[in-house]
Every structure is written in structure tokens, then in C-alpha cells.
Amino acid sequence: MDKQRRNFLKIASVTALAGIGAPALIRLSSTAALASEHAAAANPVAKPAKGAHGEAASTGIRLGMVIDMRKFVDDPKLLDKAINACNLVHNIPQIDNRKSEIKWIWKAPFENVFPEQSQSHSAHNVENFPFAVLCNHCDDPPCVRACPTQATFKVKGNGIIAMDFHRCIGCRFCMAACPYGARSFNWEDPRPYIKKYNPDFPSRMRGVVEKCNFCGERLALGQEPACVEACKGTGALIFGDLNDARSEIRQVLDKEFTIQRNASLGTKPSVFYIV
């Protein structure tokens, strides 16, 4: 009897372990097969990089943004307008506590936004006016690499780095991985801190990470991102496809000198600044 019980327990525990592990194995083996087919079909010959240190262009649509700080200096209220538009559209809670605050697009001084740039003898405008900060929607995002559940991922069709709040387990690995501090975590239920609801967008629940989504839900309806719309007519925020040579954003990039936040990390940010 003793021996049988022992064997039963052994078999039962091994079966239980196999049962828990099996989905992972099945998923892994199937996605691996798909991925290789996909890669072979889409990219028969690996493309060489442009130059030794040049940024190899990704294919397909890659949405990006140019932030023209000169326009924001001309109109100091413009940036607040853009930020408020985003807060309203996305039901972003206004938590007045540095520890728990949630930020998608916000203001920060140049020295904080570009800590890797020289801070000595900066121009007056650079020193005194706050810069707009948001997710860079990197072409090579460290947060996506870090996420253990693919709750944050790159949307194939447009290059947006999106979040699936349903799937996020709240491990905050992406927050440690993001070199731009673009991610916020819901340390508590955000709803009491939302001033006004937008009925077209959900709120979030506590325990998940969130960040700017380049208004994926508005783009699907043919609208511009909320912040871009708020700055309409000023040319302060230019939004478009970085891979389309005829797009407005590319014309601006061809003409103006722009900088990206800490590009040396190889993340290939899709947000450019005209200082």
C-alpha cells in the first residue's frame, strides 16, 4: 500500500507539472515554425546596414513624430493644450504624487530630457522652456525585448509600441528596461483620480503598466493623435510615416537639423526634436 501511494503521488506530480508546462512548449514550438516561415518569406536576403553606424531602415510604415520646440517657445500655452488633450482622450488619472503619477506626454527641462547632451552654456530658450516628453516608439525597443508575456509589443503594420493591458502581469521589467522613463505603473486603482471620462476609451486597472500609444485607436478612425490635433495649424507637432519619403514629416526631417533622445543606445527612437 505504502509503495503504491508513493508511486501514485510521483506520477500525479509529474503529470501536473507536465500539464502546466505543456502549453508553453506547444506555443513555443509552433511560433518558432511560423516565425521562420515568415522571415524567409518577407526577407529572403538579409539587407546590409546603410553605413557602419547608420541606422538601417526598417520596412513598412513606421510612425514617428517631430517636435518643433521653437513653436512651443513662441506659444507657451500650446504644450499644456497638447498634454491636456491627451489626458482627456485617454482617461489618464491626475495623481498629485510623484511616486504614483501616470504620464503619457508631459513637460520636463532640457537637462532631464537630454541628459546625455552638453548642459554647459545652453541657449536661453533651451534652458528656460520645458520640453515635451513621450514614448519614443523605438524601432528597436528594449521594453518589448524585456516583456515576458508580449503584453508590450511592436504593432506590425505601423511600428507603434503598444500595450495589451489585459495581458500585463505587472512585473515592471519594461520600466527598468526603458531608457527614457516613458512608462508608468498603476500603483493603485486609477479611477478615483480621473477627472472626466472619455466614453470612447477604457481606463486602466491597478497593477498594469501604461504609456503613450500614439493614439492607435484614433488613427484607426482616420484621426490624428490627440496632441497633434491640439496643435493643429502651428506645425509644432508633425506626425507621419518615417519610411515614406514624400510624407510631411520626412520633408521636415530633410530640411531641419533634429536630435533624438539618447540615440547612442541603439534603440532608434521615432521621436525627433527641433531645438
Add this chain to the structure above:
Amino acid sequence: MIEKILRGKPAYWIWLAFLGSFIAIGAACYARQYLFGLGLTGMGRDVSWGLYISQFTFLVGVAAGGVMLVLPYYVHNFKVFGRITILGEFLAIAAIAMCMLFIMADLGQPLRALNCLLHPTPHSMLFWDMCVLVGYLSLNILCGWVILTAERKGVHPPKWIYFFVYLSIPFAFSIHTVTAMLYCGLPGRHFWLSAIIAPRFLASAFAAGPALIIIACLVLKRVANFDAGKEAMNKLVTIIMYAALLNTFFVLLEVFVGYYSNIPGHKHSLEYLFFGLEHHGHVYNNLVPFMWASVVFNFSALGLFSLPYVRQKNEFLLGLSCVMIFLALWIDKGLGFVFAGFVPSPLHEIVEYIPTLNELGISIGIWATGLFIITVLYKIVVGVEHEIES
């Protein structure tokens, strides 16, 4: 063998009850956190990992430290570790159990933890960490149990188990290597972005794990009449000394790279840890006393270990040195390493992290759970040993 747990002296039950009360406190604190959210901790937008993840990181090391007994005994046939190798394996079980509890305590959505299996993601280091931790836990349960059972029956362990014993050795190294890779592969966190993190983790693990085993042996000798043997203890001290010296060497290399290259990013975190970091007229220096205590403990313990009198004759000083080296490494890796990685933040702001009482309650509860598991497992080992002797 489980029946050995159920018979013990009053002191054994009092000790378990003592641990049980802390487990209950931890559970109550966790219930609060579960209902409110992680806002009850000291973590925030800028320091997004705190005590839970730092304890996890340290305890992976303690678990990996068990291999310093397994490797000499099984690979080099070092017979004097015969009695205590099982202690190393069982310590690893308890340490990994604590690791998993700390991870669960840290998750914002703990009920979704199995999403890691439902959507396995090989490019995430957390996925591999989960794989090696579960693997190492299973290997230690399997090997420890089979070998102890054979010992009890007075027969040689079955041959097939040696495959798993040898397999557990690379697993021990990989659990701590992959844990290091959680940190050292992140761009933009200068303090962690260093190839020496994995070797440094391993070195400190191979000191902290064996130190805990010596402490356990000294306690078992007094309360359970279980003698590990002078020679085994001596060898463990040698292992601890080499490992702790290597760890010190690696930390000093980091200091050299930071200060000689004079690159601000490489210096900030070190400055924050050891001297306090000045920013906009305010000096942030919460961790400075801890880090210097770590330095003092580290060198005092190394000094004491080097005296033959301590190693051979004075068990109190030997125990004290082990406690000091354990504390030194706990401060170094279990506090400083994780917290300082977030200072300064990517936007070069400084926020200092102070754990809340609730967070401390949960952490103490998990440590108590680990000690509870160790106590129970070691009770089995000692019971079996006494049974063989009589």
C-alpha cells in the same frame, strides 16, 4: 521520511511557532497589498523595483551557493562533504521557494502570472529565469530526496540519479547568470550595464550560500547533535574566503572603471552608494551607512577567517564571521545593487527608495517561510542521520 517532521523537542515546536507568527504577519500584510495594490510599497515611478526584487536577486545567489557542496562532493569525490551536501541541496530548495514568493509579491497582477507560460517569450530574460529556477528547484528536490532515501536504507543511490546531480551543476550556475542578465542587458542603466555583473553575482553567491550552511551546521551541532566535521567546515571557510575575495575584487574593478574613466554615468550610482550623490544642492545618501557597514563586515570577516584560531578552535568567532560575511553580501546585493541601479532615473532625477512597513512585513514573512522550510527539511536530514547511527 516526512514523519520526522512531526516528532521534535519543545524547542523545535516553539521555533516553528515563532516563524509561523511572522508568516502570519506577512500573510496579513500581503492581503492588504493584494486588495489595495502595490501603492502600499515604497516603490514608485522612478524606483520601480524595490525590496522584493532585491531579495529575490540575493536569494537566487543563496540557492546557487549550494553547488559549492555538490560540485566538490560529486565531481571531485571530496568525501568529507558527504554529510552536508544534502544541506546544500535542501538550502537551495528553501531559497528558490523564497525567490518565487518574492516574485509573486512583486507582481501587479499576480493572478496572471501564468501568462508567462501561456505566452512564452524567449527574448525576455524573465522567461529564461523562470525556466532555470523551476528546473533547479525540481532537480534539487529530486536529487536530495532520492539520495537521502538511499542513505536511509543503507544502499547506494540509483545510478540514474547521478545524471540529474551533474545536470544540477550547470543549472546552479545558470540561475544566477540569468538573474544577472535581467539587469546587465538593459540599456540606459549604467550601473547594471556591465559584463562583470554575472561573475560578481556568482562570486558573492558562492560566499553567501556556504556561509549560511556553516551557520546552520553550528546551530545543528548545538541543538540537534549533528556534527558536520571539522574538515568539512574548514573547507567551506576556504571556499567562502576565495569567493568573497573574488567578489571584493570585482567590486573594486567597477570602482576603478567608474572613477578612472570619469564618465559620469559610470560614477553616479557608486557615488550614491558610498558617498552620497549631490543633485541640485541636495545630497542623497540613504544607503551610505549600509554600504560602509557592508565594507567593514566584509573585511572583518575575511580577517577573522584568516586566523587559524578562528577556523579551528573558536566556533563563536567562526559563526560571527559567517554572519558578518552573509550580512555584507546581503547589503551589497540584497539592497545596494538593485536600489542604486535606479539612481539617477533615466531623466536624471533622483528619488530615494524607502520600504514601507507593509512591504517589510511581507518581506519578513517570506524570509520566515524560507526559514520554516529549511528547518523542516533539515529536521528530516538530522532525523535520518540519527536513525542510521543508532
Add this chain to the structure above:
Amino acid sequence: MYNKGTIIPGLVIFVLLVTSPIWLNGLKAATPPKPELPPGGEKKCVMPKEYMRDNHMKLLDDWRDSVLRDEERVLVTVEGKTYRKGLQMACMQCHSNKEKFCDTCHTYADVNPYCWDCHLTPKEAASKEDTH
């Protein structure tokens, strides 16, 4: 059998515990729920009634993945009226009363989906309309 005195009472207690829901609730079964039909009078759903009754959770799950992950935010058209894919966007346009529609069955079946931790019911959304 060893320890008969403890094992048999133990087994009895175990069986009683496991079957306790039956003894506690089984004898006073609640009346089956009658979820409220759309107050706006819409008659046709995106899928047949029977399918929705069994599989609405699966449909929502598929919608979620296609909207969020595959960028397939295509519109659904029912009887000439278009809706955006989504619980908040499509379903609750007609089934606007969560308490009278969703909750009736969910409470009856004792399931607690966390949809409304994030998604807003029309009532909830309106609750903070005027404060600004």
C-alpha cells in the same frame, strides 16, 4: 486498515466539505436570470443569439486580440448600423445597462470577469462628465 478511527471520520468530513455547496445552496436554487434586451429596441446582434449566449467571451477575446495586436479595428455592421469592435464600443451601445444585462447572468453563474475594471459602462462614463 490502520488508524481506522481517524481515517474514516476524516474522509467523511472531507466529503462533506467538498460537497458543501450542494448542501448549502442546492436545495434553494435561484430562478434562472432574464437579461434585459437592448433598451434601444435593437433586435439583431453581431452573431446569432445562441452563439452569443455560449461564446460571447470567446468573441470578445478574439476582438481584443485583433483590435490590439493585429490592428484590425474594422467596423462591424449590423442592420446598416456600424459599430467599432469592442466591448465598450460595440456591445454596450445596445446593451447599455450592465447591471440588468451582464450582471444578471454573471451573478447567477458566479463568474467575475474583470472587464469593467477598465472598460466603462455608459453609466460609469457619464458619472464624471459634468465635474469638469
